[in-house]
Amino acid sequence: MLRDKEKFKYLFIDRIETMYGISMEESTDIEKYIALSSLVKDHIYRNWVNTQKRYNDADAKEMYYFSIEFLPGKQLGKNLINLGLKSICNKALNDLDIKLEDLEIIENDPALGSGGLGRLGSAFLDSLAAGEYPGNGCSIRYKYGLFKQKIIDGEQVEVLDNWLEHGNVWEVRKPNKAVEVKFYGDIDFEEIDGEMKIDHINYETVLAVPYDMPVTGYKNETVNTLRLFNAEPIEDIDYTLLSGKETKLALDYEKSVKGISDSLYPDDSNYEGKILRLKQQYFLVSAGLQTIFKRFINKGGKVSDIPNKLAIHINDTHPSLAIPELMRLLMDENGLGWDEAWSIVIKTISYTNHTILPEALEKWNIGMFGEVLPRIYMIVEEIDKRFKMVLIEEYGSDSSKVKDMAILDEDQIHMAHLAIIGSYSVNGVAAIHTEILKTKVMSNFYEFFPEKFNNKTNGITHRRWLLKSNPSLTKLVTESIGDKWIKNPEELSNLMKFKDDSSFKEKLMKSKKENKILLGNVIKDKYGILVDEESIFDVHVKRMHEYKRQLLNAFNIMDMYFRIKDNPDLDVVPRTFMFGGKAAPGYFMAKRVINLINTMAEVINNDKDIKDKIKIIFLDGYDVTLAERIFPATDVSEQISTASKEASGTGNMKFMLNGALTIGTLDGANIEIQEAVGDDNFFKFGLTVEEVLKYYDSGGYDAWEVYNNNYNLKRVIDSLIDGSMFGAKDKFKVIYDTLLHHNDQYFVLEDFEEYKRAQGEVDKKFRDKSAWYKSSIINIANAGKFSSDRTIKEYVDDIWNIREVSK
Numbered sequence: 001m002l003r004d005k006e007k008f009k010y011l012f013i014d015r016i017e018t019m020y021g022i023s024m025e026e027s028t029d030i031e032k033y034i035a036l037s038s039l040v041k042d043h044i045y046r047n048w049v050n051t052q053k054r055y056n057d058a059d060a061k062e063m064y065y066f067s068i069e070f071l072p073g074k075q076l077g078k079n080l081i082n083l084g085l086k087s088i089c090n091k092a093l094n095d096l097d098i099k100l101e102d103l104e105i106i107e108n109d110p111a112l113g114s115g116g117l118g119r120l121g122s123a124f125l126d127s128l129a130a131g132e133y134p135g136n137g138c139s140i141r142y143k144y145g146l147f148k149q150k151i152i153d154g155e156q157v158e159v160l161d162n163w164l165e166h167g168n169v170w171e172v173r174k175p176n177k178a179v180e181v182k183f184y185g186d187i188d189f190e191e192i193d194g195e196m197k198i199d200h201i202n203y204e205t206v207l208a209v210p211y212d213m214p215v216t217g218y219k220n221e222t223v224n225t226l227r228l229f230n231a232e233p234i235e236d237i238d239y240t241l242l243s244g245k246e247t248k249l250a251l252d253y254e255k256s257v258k259g260i261s262d263s264l265y266p267d268d269s270n271y272e273g274k275i276l277r278l279k280q281q282y283f284l285v286s287a288g289l290q291t292i293f294k295r296f297i298n299k300g301g302k303v304s305d306i307p308n309k310l311a312i313h314i315n316d317t318h319p320s321l322a323i324p325e326l327m328r329l330l331m332d333e334n335g336l337g338w339d340e341a342w343s344i345v346i347k348t349i350s351y352t353n354h355t356i357l358p359e360a361l362e363k364w365n366i367g368m369f370g371e372v373l374p375r376i377y378m379i380v381e382e383i384d385k386r387f388k389m390v391l392i393e394e395y396g397s398d399s400s401k402v403k404d405m406a407i408l409d410e411d412q413i414h415m416a417h418l419a420i421i422g423s424y425s426v427n428g429v430a431a432i433h434t435e436i437l438k439t440k441v442m443s444n445f446y447e448f449f450p451e452k453f454n455n456k457t458n459g460i461t462h463r464r465w466l467l468k469s470n471p472s473l474t475k476l477v478t479e480s481i482g483d484k485w486i487k488n489p490e491e492l493s494n495l496m497k498f499k500d501d502s503s504f505k506e507k508l509m510k511s512k513k514e515n516k517i518l519l520g521n522v523i524k525d526k527y528g529i530l531v532d533e534e535s536i537f538d539v540h541v542k543r544m545h546e547y548k549r550q551l552l553n554a555f556n557i558m559d560m561y562f563r564i565k566d567n568p569d570l571d572v573v574p575r576t577f578m579f580g581g582k583a584a585p586g587y588f589m590a591k592r593v594i595n596l597i598n599t600m601a602e603v604i605n606n607d608k609d610i611k612d613k614i615k616i617i618f619l620d621g622y623d624v625t626l627a628e629r630i631f632p633a634t635d636v637s638e639q640i641s642t643a644s645k646e647a648s649g650t651g652n653m654k655f656m657l658n659g660a661l662t663i664g665t666l667d668g669a670n671i672e673i674q675e676a677v678g679d680d681n682f683f684k685f686g687l688t689v690e691e692v693l694k695y696y697d698s699g700g701y702d703a704w705e706v707y708n709n710n711y712n713l714k715r716v717i718d719s720l721i722d723g724s725m726f727g728a729k730d731k732f733k734v735i736y737d738t739l740l741h742h743n744d745q746y747f748v749l750e751d752f753e754e755y756k757r758a759q760g761e762v763d764k765k766f767r768d769k770s771a772w773y774k775s776s777i778i779n780i781a782n783a784g785k786f787s788s789d790r791t792i793k794e795y796v797d798d799i800w801n802i803r804e805v806s807k
């Protein structure tokens with residue numbers, strides 16, 4: 001149908017006419033975008049129905065990936081590529097004087113996530129569909145995504161992200177699949193012919209209405225589902241019939257219900273025990289499991305067969321209430337006994353941990369939890385009681401392990417403990433991270449459940465981060481090694497034969513330059529700043545957090561600035577330093593660092609003595625779509641977290657795939673990237689994980705000492721308060737104090753000199769284009785193993801035990 005240009009043009013024009021009753025010429029870009037997407041959607045929906053049918057016919061085991069966040073990015077471009085319709089669509093629209101990218105801009109990024117965890121979930125769904133695996137996503141249809149970031153007077157300002165302003169053409173509402181989720185109320189016990197009957201009464205009901213989005217596979221006819229739940233009142237309320245008091249009650253009810261799927265919590269590393277967040281988590285798991293259960297039973301599934309037919313994965317602890325909720329469904333709604341139910345749960349649910357930051361680990365207050373979720377609390381209490389019995393059996397009642405591994409301790413519910421106890425698999429997201437879980441953070445659990453712990457190093461979908469977002473490099477790679485790499489990314493290793501090929505290097509340099517010019521145009525249009533594409537594009541984009549050390553990067557730039565002020569003829573390769581990333585609205589220090597970077601940019605970008613040797617840009621509103629512009633244009637990828645703090649990182653993999661060289665600590669997946677490309681092709685520096693953990697365990701780090709023994713560093717730190725750079729005294733005193741008076745928790749001062757050395761090596765190597773692009777080729781060639789296709793294959797084989805179901 002759509003594979004013929006003339007047919008495509010006819011159907012597109014016809015769709016605008018039939019959708020809006022206007023001619024194509026009269027239509028706006030929004031109407032053109034919606035018409036085009038709805039045309040593509042029809043194609044997808046047919047495959048969607050057939051895929052479901054295929055899974056049913058094959059009686060396939062299906063996996064459901066529960067995540068409080070997903071970051072899918074724009075869908076039109078990706079779907080056109082996956083359907084193999086991109087070029088025909090381009091040609092058809094060109095004939096009609098329409099530029100596809102002008103329509104793609106219309107689509108809003110579904111910003112239903114805050115960072116790495118959400119984006120990883122979306123990469124996994126893409127790789128599951130590409131692999132023809134029956135794997136689906138489950139989350140919340142937030143009305144407002146993660147806030148939009150504006151920088152005003154150098155400060156972050158949060159703006160509501162109304163991503164549904166044009167609706168969401170890709171979703172389909174399924175009211176007939178809606179289910180009820182119960183909050184509050186009381187639990188009633190009733191003895192009926194010897195059986196203890198549990199009854200939940202006086203509860204508040206919220207209707208969970210699914211909105212399904214198709215997840216297309218690459219050039220196969222597989223279409224999986226991302227199900228997003230919307231919270232709605234149980235029935236429409238006719239206020240005209242209500243008294244004053246009733247009206248107030250009804251208004252409160254409606255408000256509290258709608259609030260559940262209103263907006264995503266913007267914090268990505270700091271747990272806040274907010275009731276609404278707890279209601280969101282239970283809303284997600286109860287709605288998700290109820291709809292999955294109903295479908296399973298309707299298909300004739302036997303409850304006892306659930307572990308063989310369903311795999312439920314929880315993306316961090318945020319959906320870990322799936323464990324007690326599945327127990328409730330099995331016992332209260334399917335009449336199973338505790339042991340039978342438990343044996344099903346611990347063979348069905350698996351868990352991934354994404355962070356070791358203590359402040360990110362969820363611990364709900366027992367009082368609040370019990371009030372909001374009375375029945376679930378009873379079940380959690382019983383799980384805790386029974387596990388304590390097992391531990392006492394094993395270690396004796398006075399063992400500290402009993403308390404250390406408890407789910408309920410003091411007045412808190414330790415969600416990570418519940419997740420580990422209730423899952424058959426517990427994985428970290430990079431080799432070093434999993435080691436730290438085993439030896440440090442969860443060592444008691446590893447000793448008790450060694451068989452559950454495994455590593456699954458993260459990955460990225462190369463289809464979005466190369467094929468879609470870097471067409472010039474894609475063309476060069478495919479011309480050189482064919483296009484098998486798209487379905488099998490390890491094929492990229494065939495590029496190694498070009499690492500000393502000067503004509504290939506020429507072409508790669510040309511592609512990089514093209515992408516740098518494209519990004520330069522975006523920066524000129526948006527900020528009016530001219531960037532030199534011959535300069536080193538040195539990029540630091542990720543959430544703002546002290547452990548990610550945007551501050552260390554800033555200090556090195558300030559030092560460079562002072563050294564050029566000392567000696568304006570200082571021979572440095574011009575650098576364009578780019579920063580991007582949102583700070584959680586309540587994260588004061590992260591916001592100070594955003595302000596520092598913007599204030600530095602103001603001073604340095606306009607300082608004549610610097611003669612454009614340094615340019616600093618803070619790219620506001622960092623999201624998936626902006627990232628697609630940035631990675632292809634980057635020379636240096638900043639992965640400089642304090643060793644042991646970054647569980648994996650995934651931006652590091654996207655930069656590598658686009659031929660950027662990494663300057664980084666041996667932290668998270670940086671270690672595996674460095675192992676893959678070798679010392680010569682990775683600028684490593686800084687304390688190792690062992691050294692950092694030793695300092696944390698046995699102290700011995702004195703920030704003042706480092707400060708006092710390093711003139712350049714001292715000058716930089718002093719400029720935070722002495723006005724030498726920012727005029728005003730004490731402009732960044734809070735940063736100064738945190739480093740010196742709170743002993744620099746993230747070792748920014750300790751790693752400064754090493755980082756500076758590594759940046760010196762970057763400068764030196766960049767001058768030798770042949771050497772630089774040899775390393776660039778080696779990075780691209782070794783990026784295949786960091787595809788989420790490899791990661792998903794490991795999850796599928798080692799954890800979920802699902803099989804591909806191809807046409």
Ligand code: 26W
Pocket residue numbers: 115116117118120267268269270271272316354355360361362429458646647648649650668
């Ligand atoms: C309770 C608040 C909260 C919200 C989100 C705490 C923690 C999170 C996420 C787990 C934070 C996150 O996104 N972690 C990142 O996950 C990526 C995917 O595995 C990793 O690559 C990053 O290293 C990790 O920081």
